[in-house]
Amino acid sequence: KQEVTQIPAALSVPEGENLVLNCSFTDSAIYNLQWFRQDPGKGLTSLLLIQSSQREQTSGRLNASLDKSSGRSTLYIAASQPGDSATYLCAVSVGSGYSTLTFGKGTMLLVSP
Amino acid sequence: EAQVTQNPRYLITVTGKKLTVTCSQNMNHEYMSWYRQDPGLGLRQIYYSMNVEVTDKGDVPEGYKVSRKEKRNFPLILESPSPNQTSLYFCASSPGIIYEQYFGPGTRLTVT
Numbered sequence: 114k115q116e117v118t119q120i121p122a123a124l125s126v127p128e129g130e131n132l133v134l135n136c137s138f139t140d141s142a143i144y145n146l147q148w149f150r151q152d153p154g155k156g157l158t159s160l161l162l163i164q165s166s167q168r169e170q171t172s173g174r175l176n177a178s179l180d181k182s183s184g185r186s187t188l189y190i191a192a193s194q195p196g197d198s199a200t201y202l203c204a205v206s207v208g209s210g211y212s213t214l215t216f217g218k219g220t221m222l223l224v225s226p
Numbered sequence: 227e228a229q230v231t232q233n234p235r236y237l238i239t240v241t242g243k244k245l246t247v248t249c250s251q252n253m254n255h256e257y258m259s260w261y262r263q264d265p266g267l268g269l270r271q272i273y274y275s276m277n278v279e280v281t282d283k284g285d286v287p288e289g290y291k292v293s294r295k296e297k298r299n300f301p302l303i304l305e306s307p308s309p310n311q312t313s314l315y316f317c318a319s320s321p322g323i324i325y326e327q328y329f330g331p332g333t334r335l336t337v338t
Binding site (some may be wrong): 145147149155156158162164202204206214216217218219 | 230259263266267268269270271274284298316323324325326327328329330331332
């Protein structure tokens with residue numbers, strides 16, 4: 114069964130710092146990996162989607178990489194801002210006769226002014 | 227505006243009283259799914275649907291039912307809710323599992 118782990122569980126940084134969030138998964142037979150942002154009490158907002166054939170995706174200050182063979186992904190946030198404070202979740206989609214999305218438990222990020 | 231809507235957003239009910247949480251999307255997506263989010267356990271998939279009249283169990287389907295009679299709607303039914311179903315529920319949709327998933331705003335359910 115696919116398991117997704119996110120490290121660290123929580124991270125506190127000063128504004129302006131570059132940071133990396135980590136996601137690892139146990140089964141490399143994935144269709145894609147998606148990074149989400151969740152604000153307290155709110156829904157999930159998709160940030161980046163990396164297909165299994167891709168190595169990375171970029172959107173503004175965010176860059177996500179995928180190393181399927183080693184079961185790892187990183188989300189790089191450049192020049193962090195207080196508005197980046199949220200919980201970041203990664204999720205992988207798998208197939209093989211059924212289709213499901215397996216989530217990590219998230220990294221809670223706090224960016225202080 | 228392209229969106230996934232859920233109703234109600236908040237619900238407090240009692241054990242055993244049947245309830246339905248509605249989910250609707252206006253993006254003509256084929257794939258829809260339900261998740262529950264619990265502290266320390268993260269998001270777990272309850273049921274998913276790859277198209278109209280096609281549904282399947284996720285990781286935690288016990289105590290839930292779903293139906294997909296129309297493409298846009300995917301209601302979650304709790305026939306006899308119990309306190310362990312107190313949770314934050316999310317509906318999601320996409321053109322398919324390999325595509326970006328769009329989530330609804332969530333429904334916070336409390337069963338007493």
